[in-house]
Amino acid sequence: MRAGIISGRRQLEFKTFSRPSIAAPGTAVIDIALCGICGSDVSAYRDGEGYPPFLSGHEWVGTVVDVGSDVHGLHRGDRVIAATPPACGRCPMCLAGHAERCAELTALSFGTHPLTPEHGAYAERITMPVEALVQVPDGVSDEQAVMVEPATVALHAVRLQPIRLGDAAVVIGAGPVGLFAAQMLRLAGARAVTVVEPRARRRALALELGANTAVAPDDAGDAVLAATSGIGADVVLDCVGTESALRSAVELSRPGGTVVMVGVATGAVSISPLSWLSKEITLRASLAHLNHEFAMTMSFMESGQLRSEPMRERTIGLDGLEEALSSLASGGDEIKVVVDPRL
Numbered sequence: 001m002r003a004g005i006i007s008g009r010r011q012l013e014f015k016t017f018s019r020p021s022i023a024a025p026g027t028a029v030i031d032i033a034l035c036g037i038c039g040s041d042v043s044a045y046r047d048g049e050g051y052p053p054f055l056s057g058h059e060w061v062g063t064v065v066d067v068g069s070d071v072h073g074l075h076r077g078d079r080v081i082a083a084t085p086p087a088c089g090r091c092p093m094c095l096a097g098h099a100e101r102c103a104e105l106t107a108l109s110f111g112t113h114p115l116t117p118e119h120g121a122y123a124e125r126i127t128m129p130v131e132a133l134v135q136v137p138d139g140v141s142d143e144q145a146v147m148v149e150p151a152t153v154a155l156h157a158v159r160l161q162p163i164r165l166g167d168a169a170v171v172i173g174a175g176p177v178g179l180f181a182a183q184m185l186r187l188a189g190a191r192a193v194t195v196v197e198p199r200a201r202r203r204a205l206a207l208e209l210g211a212n213t214a215v216a217p218d219d220a221g222d223a224v225l226a227a228t229s230g231i232g233a234d235v236v237l238d239c240v241g242t243e244s245a246l247r248s249a250v251e252l253s254r255p256g257g258t259v260v261m262v263g264v265a266t267g268a269v270s271i272s273p274l275s276w277l278s279k280e281i282t283l284r285a286s287l288a289h290l291n292h293e294f295a296m297t298m299s300f301m302e303s304g305q306l307r308s309e310p311m312r313e314r315t316i317g318l319d320g321l322e323e324a325l326s327s328l329a330s331g332g333d334e335i336k337v338v339v340d341p342r343l
């Protein structure tokens with residue numbers, strides 16, 4: 001069995017692994033149905049920074065084909081997605097009462113979990129530790145389920161906010177996370193959601209998905225002032241993570257507003273501390289998601305309150321992966337490309 005692994009700058013390698021069929025204790029073997037290409041896969045491919053093999057294809061849905069002898073509550077035929085595991089209850093952070101920042105939550109992503117898979121889901125099958133699996137309800141299709149991970153990044157970011165009914169919110173960046181965040185902010189009671197995005201196609205999609213206004217970065221200041229009686233937004237979510245996005249997040253926020261870092265800025269950025277100070281901005285950072293939030297996202301999808309289907313642009317086979325990564329890394333405009341390893 002081959003698995004696609006992003007191994008360096010502009011490098012996708014297909015490595016050979018034995019095709020798992022019997023699950024060891026604590027694990028399940030899953031047939032992958034769909035795997036989304038994440039923005040972090042694209043940046044790893046573009047920039048060549050070290051990328052754990054397991055992360056090459058981490059937004060997936062599949063069907064359980066075998067479970068370890070000690071596994072309860074999960075069976076052959078169950079549909080599952082990969083999720084953040086629940087808090088362990090034993091590590092120093094859990095014991096100090098900070099279970100939401102349990103060291104185990106990130107162990108898989110950082111590759112320190114003893115059962116971390118050797119590859120991601122750009123493959124027919126994967127073996128996963130069962131605590132990192134969440135079942136997909138019947139009312140959520142595979143096409144929806146493959147978008148649950150990025151949607152839950154947005155849900156987590158919105159849940160961290162002190163947002164109140166009637167607040168004005170801004171989302172910077174209309175990639176999948178930004179487009180989900182705009183929908184979640186409406187669900188959370190925001191009166192006006194302004195999406196800031198340079199590409200016209202993405203702005204149109206933001207409006208289709210329920211943003212009140214979608215503007216190019218140059219028009220954002222005026223649009224936000226117009227939507228907020230001249231004071232600025234209560235909450236600004238930066239779903240991009242560049243220096244200019246962070247800077248405009250502060251500019252678009254009202255005095256006393258909250259700026260949330262959702263997009264991952266990997267390089268150094270310079271900020272002007274006085275601009276934060278003079279507005280008494282609250283800065284929140286939002287990292288990934290928590291185990292119980294995946295079911296919340298899926299219930300919003302099941303009820304139709306959270307839409308993902310307009311974001312999916314095309315479905316490709318493993319043979320098309322390199323071309324798709326390369327086009328996305330060169331600034332391609334597709335919002336979400338999904339891999340079906342059976343094609």
Ligand SMILES: [Zn+2]
Pocket residue numbers: 038039040058059149150
């Ligand atoms: Zn991702």
Ligand SMILES: [Zn+2]
Pocket residue numbers: 087088089090091092093094095099102103104
């Ligand atoms: Zn813990």
